[in-house]
Each structure stands twice: as structure tokens, then as C-alpha cells.
Amino acid sequence: MGLRFTNSKLDVFKGREAPPTHYILKIQSFNLFSRSFLEKYSSDMFDVGDYKWRLTIYPCGNKDEGGQGHISIFLTLANTSSLPVGWELHAMFNFFVYDQNRDKYFSLPDNQLRRFHVMKTEWGEAKFLELQVFNDSSNGYLIDDACVFGAEVYVLKMTRKAEYLSTLKEPNTGIYTWTIKPFSAFTLDHYESQWFVAGGHKWRIIFYPRGNGIGKGNSVSAFLSLDESTLPPDTRLVVRYAIRVLDQNEPKADPFELREEIHFGASFSVLGAQKFMPLAKLNDPKQPYLVGDTCVMEAEVTLFGTVSTTS
Structure with a gap:
């Protein structure tokens, strides 16, 4: 120049x-x-x-x-x-x-x-x-x-990293349903569901019946947790997940849900929302989410591929 x-x-x-x-x-x-x-x-x-x-x-x-x-x-x-x-x-x-x-x-x-x-x-x-x-x-x-x-x-200074995306030919989906009853007996700070398998990896729901963090006292907090031991080193999962509270009166009705497309990895293996569902909404007898002291939660996980990184 x-x-x-x-x-x-x-x-x-x-x-x-x-x-x-x-x-x-x-x-x-x-x-x-x-x-x-x-x-x-x-x-x-x-x-x-x-x-x-x-x-x-x-x-x-x-x-x-x-x-x-x-x-x-x-x-x-x-x-x-x-x-x-x-x-x-x-x-x-x-x-x-x-x-x-x-x-x-x-x-x-x-x-x-x-x-x-x-x-x-x-x-x-x-x-x-x-x-x-x-x-x-x-x-x-x-x-x-x-x-x-x-x-x-x-x-x-060269701190270059490379990322490799590998997509599945067909997305792999797994669904897990967790019936929580009697809900009033769940008095601890938080609870964890059993592990379930989706996309070849192990997952579970973690929920706080009276909230966590900014949701404490006003919301149900809900999270999806990945078992990191099923994850290869320096690898993330490309996932779409949903956490739901099902409508018990109309099974085909739209549930109350959180849905995200996101990466799960070693440093972010637990994702969800502290203010997942307002407690007032859950406890409202006119709502179909807490019926007969029973709440039904569901997690759906779809794996689209993996991302690996190298330095």
C-alpha cells in the first residue's frame, strides 16, 4: 500500500x-x-x-x-x-x-x-x-x-483451535416420563430422576420443587443433566431438548415446556431454567399440571451430532 x-x-x-x-x-x-x-x-x-x-x-x-x-x-x-x-x-x-x-x-x-x-x-x-x-x-x-x-x-500469539462437526444421518431421539407423587411429600431442596438413554448418552431430570436461585420461592426450577462419563474428551453434543410438565386432563394438549437447541459438554453438562414454571401456575387448581397431588414431567432429547475441538 x-x-x-x-x-x-x-x-x-x-x-x-x-x-x-x-x-x-x-x-x-x-x-x-x-x-x-x-x-x-x-x-x-x-x-x-x-x-x-x-x-x-x-x-x-x-x-x-x-x-x-x-x-x-x-x-x-x-x-x-x-x-x-x-x-x-x-x-x-x-x-x-x-x-x-x-x-x-x-x-x-x-x-x-x-x-x-x-x-x-x-x-x-x-x-x-x-x-x-x-x-x-x-x-x-x-x-x-x-x-x-x-x-x-x-x-x-497463536492460540488457534479447530472444531469438527459430525452430524448423524438420522437424529436420535429419546423420551423419558417421570411421575412425581405424592408431590406434597417432595420436601427436599431438589430431586433427581433415574438415568435414561438418548442418543447413546445418559441423561436425567433435576428439579427443585420450590425453586433454585432467582426462582427460589416463586418457581419450579428444572434442569437436564448429562452424564459426563459417556462423553468422549473434548467433545460436545449438538442437542435439541425439551423439559415438560404434562397436561393430565388432556394428554394431547400442549404441555408447559422449555425447549432449546444447544451444546452439552463437560463444562456445561447441566442446563435448564431456574424460573422454569411459576409455582402459582403449578398450584392453581384450575390448571391441569398438578392433579391429585401428582405431577408428570417429561424430558425429550434429540441428538443431531457431535462437535470435537483440537488446539
């Missing part, structure tokens, strides 16, 4: 008062440098993100990259011989030039993100700054034949 100047360098550059975080290169007698036999100058090494870097300036442009008539500036990953075989890294970086008139450092609007590897250890801007603009002292870049460049580098 090269710079295009119209009426002012401010049309392209953005300025700030803070100096570059990682490296500053000050060049005295720039004109002597540009007229010398040195095509470029590479700075001393500096450390960022456990790697060593160099800042390279081409005073008359990097001609191999089409930088004639410009200042070219590049970031080089140095001392790569110490890196492991097959190394690569991603880094965000930006270059700066100091405006001595305004006491500000100007840079490109956006950081660049580049991949460094054994075949590409250098990235930069062949057309960073037009020499005509740079040499004009009113712009503040070259004053008394001195100038300042800088760089900031941020190495992205």
Missing part, C-alpha cells in the same frame, strides 16, 4: 503526540546518507514479542519494490536461525515519521497484519513517503538535515 498525497499529508497520515512504542531511528545528515553508496540502512536489533526485529530505511526508495521517488521503510524479522523448523508468526505493525514542526508522529491510518515465515521475513512500505513531500521543510519531516522514523510491532 503506497501513500497518495493531495493538498496535505494529513489527507493520508494520522498524527499523535506519543512516540512509537518499540523503536525510534534518528538519522543525522540525511542528504549525505541519501547520496552515499548505501542503498539502505538496517537498524540494530530490537526485541518485541520474544522475537528480534530490524527497521530498514531506503532513503531513495526500494527500486526492486517500485519505490522510486519515495522513502521506503521495511520491518525485518531478524535472527531467524534460532527459530524452530517450520516456524511462522503473524504480526501487526505500523511505521512512523516525526513531524518536527508540529511535534507529532505520523503513521498510516491502519496497522498492517502480515504473516512472517521462512520464505518471507520482511514486510513494509515501498512508497511510504514521497521524497518531494519529505524534503519540503514546511512539512516538518526533514529539519536541519535530520529526521526520525519509528515502528510499533504487535505479535499475535
Whole structure:
């Protein structure tokens, strides 16, 4: 990406008062440098993100990259011989030039993100700054034949994870019905149903007859629990589940239910709702959910596939 100047360098550059975080290169007698036999100058090494870097300036442009008539500036990953075989890294970086008139450092609007590897250890801007603009002292870049460049580098740590979704040819569904009676005798904090099998995994209902958490005292809390011992390591289940309280007067009527499509895994093996059903609704004699001191709960679990992750 090269710079295009119209009426002012401010049309392209953005300025700030803070100096570059990682490296500053000050060049005295720039004109002597540009007229010398040195095509470029590479700075001393500096450390960022456990790697060593160099800042390279081409005073008359990097001609191999089409930088004639410009200042070219590049970031080089140095001392790569110490890196492991097959190394690569991603880094965000930006270059700066100091405006001595305004006491500000100007840079490109956006950081660049580049991949460094054994075949590409250098990235930069062949057309960073037009020499005509740079040499004009009113712009503040070259004053008394001195100038300042800088760089900031941020190495992205690789914490990549991969996810593999495997779907079943036919979804696998299991239904479990739990008759709770006499309901008034269920006086403990919570109860657990027997285990049942759905999709090759073991499940059970957990319910709190007088609520749990924000549902305590106002709701029935209900949850579906997965037996983690039936789950392979680093694997989640893609599931649609429903927890219901059945209508005992009209078996074909719509039940009161919670339904979700969600992943079950080792770190989230119990899912449901603290405010599953209002106690007032359950205890209302006009409602069909608690009849003859009996409540009928049902869980339906459909397994669609599995998701495995690797680092």
C-alpha cells in the first residue's frame, strides 16, 4: 500500500503526540546518507514479542519494490536461525515519521497484519513517503538535515483451535416420563430422576420443587443433566431438548415446556431454567399440571451430532 498525497499529508497520515512504542531511528545528515553508496540502512536489533526485529530505511526508495521517488521503510524479522523448523508468526505493525514542526508522529491510518515465515521475513512500505513531500521543510519531516522514523510491532500469539462437526444421518431421539407423587411429600431442596438413554448418552431430570436461585420461592426450577462419563474428551453434543410438565386432563394438549437447541459438554453438562414454571401456575387448581397431588414431567432429547475441538 503506497501513500497518495493531495493538498496535505494529513489527507493520508494520522498524527499523535506519543512516540512509537518499540523503536525510534534518528538519522543525522540525511542528504549525505541519501547520496552515499548505501542503498539502505538496517537498524540494530530490537526485541518485541520474544522475537528480534530490524527497521530498514531506503532513503531513495526500494527500486526492486517500485519505490522510486519515495522513502521506503521495511520491518525485518531478524535472527531467524534460532527459530524452530517450520516456524511462522503473524504480526501487526505500523511505521512512523516525526513531524518536527508540529511535534507529532505520523503513521498510516491502519496497522498492517502480515504473516512472517521462512520464505518471507520482511514486510513494509515501498512508497511510504514521497521524497518531494519529505524534503519540503514546511512539512516538518526533514529539519536541519535530520529526521526520525519509528515502528510499533504487535505479535499475535497463536492460540488457534479447530472444531469438527459430525452430524448423524438420522437424529436420535429419546423420551423419558417421570411421575412425581405424592408431590406434597417432595420436601427436599431438589430431586433427581433415574438415568435414561438418548442418543447413546445418559441423561436425567433435576428439579427443585420450590425453586433454585432467582426462582427460589416463586418457581419450579428444572434442569437436564448429562452424564459426563459417556462423553468422549473434548467433545460436545449438538442437542435439541425439551423439559415438560404434562397436561393430565388432556394428554394431547400442549404441555408447559422449555425447549432449546444447544451444546452439552463437560463444562456445561447441566442446563435448564431456574424460573422454569411459576409455582402459582403449578398450584392453581384450575390448571391441569398438578392433579391429585401428582405431577408428570417429561424430558425429550434429540441428538443431531457431535462437535470435537483440537488446539
